[in-house]
Amino acid sequence: MAEAGTAVETHGAHGAHDHGHHEQSFLSKYIFSTDHKIIGLQYMFTGIVMALIGGYMSYAFRMQLAFPGESVPGYGVVSQGEYNSLVTNHGTIMIFWVAMPVLIAAFGNFLIPLMIGADDMVFPRINRLSYQIFLISAIILIASFFVPGGGFGGAWTAYPPLSANAEYNLTPLGSTLWLVAVALEFVAFLLGGINFITTLMNSRAPGMKMHDIPMVLWMIVIASVLFMASVGPLIAGAVMLFMDQVVGTGYFDPNRGGDPILWQHLFWFFGHPEVYVVLLPAMGIVADIITTFSRKKLFNYKLILYTAFATGIISFFVWAHHQFVAGIDPRMANVFTITTLIISIPIAEMLFLYIATLYGGRIRLATPMLWALSFIAEFLIGGITGIFLGASGSDIYFHDTYFVLAHFHYTFFPIAIIGFFAGITYWFPKMFGRMLNERLGKIHFWGTIISFNFIFIPLFVLGTAGQHRRIYNFQNFPDLAGLQDLRVLATTALLVMLAFQAVFLFNFVVSMFKGKPAGKNPWQSNTLEWTADSPPPHGNWPEGLPNCYRGPYEYSVPGREEDYWPQDVPPDTAPAE
Amino acid sequence: MSMTKPIATTRSATGIPTGKLAVWWVIGSEIVIFGGLLASYIMHRIGHPEWAEYASHTNTWFGGANTFVLLTSSLFAVLAHYAAEHGDGKKAAKWLLATCAGGATFASIKAVEWSIEISHGYTITANGFWSFYYTAAGIHALHVIAGCIIMLIIARQAWKGEELHRVELIGIYWHFVDIVWIFLFPLLYIAK
Numbered sequence: 001m002a003e004a005g006t007a008v009e010t011h012g013a014h015g016a017h018d019h020g021h022h023e024q025s026f027l028s029k030y031i032f033s034t035d036h037k038i039i040g041l042q043y044m045f046t047g048i049v050m051a052l053i054g055g056y057m058s059y060a061f062r063m064q065l066a067f068p069g070e071s072v073p074g075y076g077v078v079s080q081g082e083y084n085s086l087v088t089n090h091g092t093i094m095i096f097w098v099a100m101p102v103l104i105a106a107f108g109n110f111l112i113p114l115m116i117g118a119d120d121m122v123f124p125r126i127n128r129l130s131y132q133i134f135l136i137s138a139i140i141l142i143a144s145f146f147v148p149g150g151g152f153g154g155a156w157t158a159y160p161p162l163s164a165n166a167e168y169n170l171t172p173l174g175s176t177l178w179l180v181a182v183a184l185e186f187v188a189f190l191l192g193g194i195n196f197i198t199t200l201m202n203s204r205a206p207g208m209k210m211h212d213i214p215m216v217l218w219m220i221v222i223a224s225v226l227f228m229a230s231v232g233p234l235i236a237g238a239v240m241l242f243m244d245q246v247v248g249t250g251y252f253d254p255n256r257g258g259d260p261i262l263w264q265h266l267f268w269f270f271g272h273p274e275v276y277v278v279l280l281p282a283m284g285i286v287a288d289i290i291t292t293f294s295r296k297k298l299f300n301y302k303l304i305l306y307t308a309f310a311t312g313i314i315s316f317f318v319w320a321h322h323q324f325v326a327g328i329d330p331r332m333a334n335v336f337t338i339t340t341l342i343i344s345i346p347i348a349e350m351l352f353l354y355i356a357t358l359y360g361g362r363i364r365l366a367t368p369m370l371w372a373l374s375f376i377a378e379f380l381i382g383g384i385t386g387i388f389l390g391a392s393g394s395d396i397y398f399h400d401t402y403f404v405l406a407h408f409h410y411t412f413f414p415i416a417i418i419g420f421f422a423g424i425t426y427w428f429p430k431m432f433g434r435m436l437n438e439r440l441g442k443i444h445f446w447g448t449i450i451s452f453n454f455i456f457i458p459l460f461v462l463g464t465a466g467q468h469r470r471i472y473n474f475q476n477f478p479d480l481a482g483l484q485d486l487r488v489l490a491t492t493a494l495l496v497m498l499a500f501q502a503v504f505l506f507n508f509v510v511s512m513f514k515g516k517p518a519g520k521n522p523w524q525s526n527t528l529e530w531t532a533d534s535p536p537p538h539g540n541w542p543e544g545l546p547n548c549y550r551g552p553y554e555y556s557v558p559g560r561e562e563d564y565w566p567q568d569v570p571p572d573t574a575p576a577e
Numbered sequence: 578m579s580m581t582k583p584i585a586t587t588r589s590a591t592g593i594p595t596g597k598l599a600v601w602w603v604i605g606s607e608i609v610i611f612g613g614l615l616a617s618y619i620m621h622r623i624g625h626p627e628w629a630e631y632a633s634h635t636n637t638w639f640g641g642a643n644t645f646v647l648l649t650s651s652l653f654a655v656l657a658h659y660a661a662e663h664g665d666g667k668k669a670a671k672w673l674l675a676t677c678a679g680g681a682t683f684a685s686i687k688a689v690e691w692s693i694e695i696s697h698g699y700t701i702t703a704n705g706f707w708s709f710y711y712t713a714a715g716i717h718a719l720h721v722i723a724g725c726i727i728m729l730i731i732a733r734q735a736w737k738g739e740e741l742h743r744v745e746l747i748g749i750y751w752h753f754v755d756i757v758w759i760f761l762f763p764l765l766y767i768a769k
Contacts, residue, residue: 249701
């Protein structure tokens with residue numbers, strides 16, 4: 001316990017404190033740092049690497065679907081078992097090792113202290129521990145591909161008895177390593193989440209009231225609470241599944257009095273709130289971007305906040321809509337159909353409020369704004385196609401088809417990928433002190449968005465034609481073999497999309513070192529992070545932490561010369577506020 | 578090593594100390610974990626009337642003795658907190674050690690109990706009831722052991738008069754571990 005040094009309690013005053021005036025070695029500065037910004041970047045870079053791995057997997061199995069049995073350049077022939085491992089781990093990686101670390105952990109760690117005017121998180125060392133556990137979990141997951149039998153191939157939902165019994169899944173080690181990696185990842189995010197919540201609750205700048213908190217932070221913290229409240233049963237379920245795999249218990253084995261449906265309940269009790277765990281931070285990122293780039297106040301801040309709460313609460317009552325064909329009681333299916341349709345209301349309301357924010361604004365179509373607008377448009381498609389699946393009647397037809405697959409890619413792609421690109425293009429200047437290249441950014445934007453739609457619209461069509469999700473080679477099915485052109489189209493679009501990511505990586509790396517210097521506040525934004533240097537030094541504001549005087553979205557306030565009003569600027573005239 | 582403590586760690590916008598907030602959030606997430614496990618158990622129990630017969634082989638005397646030990650140790654945790662509030666670190670450390678001794682007694686009784694049961698053939702793979710019995714009580718026992726280890730570290734600090742507020746935090750956690758057992762005891766032992 002090295003914490004013995006007692007700090008003088010200055011309680012948010014501008015007490016002089018000497019952070020970061022001592023030279024740190026590379027290891028302690030970048031690898032074992034407790035600085036929230038470095039930990040945020042560690043999460044982000046790990047997430048980007050995992051996204052590339054997950055993208056590579058999708059490349060391999062999409063090539064197999066378009067050109068069955070042929071050798072895939074850069075991979076080789078995809079065998080049946082490998083195909084299962086690839087689709088399973090593509091899903092697992094993209095949700096648990098890309099969407100969560102990037103949207104919650106990377107932006108949460110980087111932004112929470114900066115946006116609330118604090119010098120760090122409240123538990124810096126627990127924060128570091130959280131990242132280290134996360135990194136170990138990522139390594140375990142990747143390692144599972146290289147053990148005898150290969151990576152787990154029982155789909156990312158890991159339904160027993162397939163996942164519980166090595167005789168069925170044929171990946172005795174891979175399935176256990178997968179489970180251990182997922183459980184460790186949950187531990188990392190529980191630790192991180194507790195840190196986020198307590199930091200936002202306790203370490204706000206003097207003067208920052210509940211409704212002065214930027215929306216993105218609210219969303220990240222609500223998401224952390226949702227995660228904490230929903231993941232418990234799945235942790236319990238993971239322990240039980242682990243016992244089934246390793247010790248030989250029969251929790252989920254119907255031959256021995258177990259119940260495989262129980263796993264589905266435990267999994268989806270977490271799994272559906274998890275959608276909102278990643279959706280809300282993306283919504284928050286979009287909220288902050290559209291206000292900055294339309295120079296308008298966020299339309300009805302409080303209502304957006306309350307709809308976020310409502311979404312969080314309702315999200316606990318929709319899980320069984322994943323199990324309409326799993327033999328649940330039809331009366332229960334009715335209840336879950338209704339709750340599922342209800343949850344679309346707050347989300348739709350939020351999108352309307354965002355559009356109302358845009359209305360009458362002076363819109364600047366910079367790259368972050370393009371991403372934010374495309375989030376609204378693309379997520380809308382994902383949301384509307386969800387209605388077909390939430391209604392139990394139509395779900396019986398659509399269940400486990402490519403329609404489902406296309407639907408959740410139309411939600412998760414906007415959340416994880418568009419949300420990330422929106423956030424990174426917006427906060428890149430703060431993270432690295434330099435601007436991204438706008439022209440390259442726009443080329444990357446259009447290339448990605450257009451090719452994305454060309455991947456998944458054909459898959460909607462295939463799904464309505466009845467194409468099942470988990471099939472290795474459709475040539476074996478006469479009714480489906482004729483639709484091969486659509487599969488080739490989707491795969492070609494995927495190749496185009498992956499190619500366009502090279503533009504992003506090039507832009508990212510070059511701008512990091514050679515971009516135009518950004519200055520403190522390149523977007524003329526209000527929130528506190530833009531009052532620190534770019535990139536902020538250790539301790540964020542060495543000259544003293546800021547105070548907060550107003551809400552985060554005071555744009556185009558009448559009677560002011562500038563069209564923005566940073567949160568830390570004291571009111572000019574005492575009573576006018 | 579001589580890093581200055583960030584100002585963020587010393588702020589308290591809610592008026593509640595950050596450490597206490599965090600402990601409550603930890604307990605919140607633990608409640609959901611145990612809640613999921615126990616809900617699964619209860620659902621199975623309702624669906625399998627024959628489990629009552631399996632449960633009748635558990636030894637209520639062992640369970641009852643452990644309930645008594647654990648509740649008594651919670652009293653010691655309260656006394657430790659009382660001493661810490663009055664600034665008496667040495668006394669707080671002693672009561673924490675007494676609490677730990679309660680935890681150790683609990684674990685020892687559990688070890689004897691399980692040995693007897695396993696030697697009679699009631700292993701974790703015997704049937705669904707015994708799987709839940711060992712899993713739920715085992716996870717709880719891990720919490721007891723982890724609590725004891727943390728308590729020893731805090732007792733050492735309290736002995737030197739450092740970080741006395743932590744005595745209360747470990748106390749809150751210990752009560753939680755206690756309450757989980759209050760749920761486990763009737764579910765696994767009394768309901769027959």
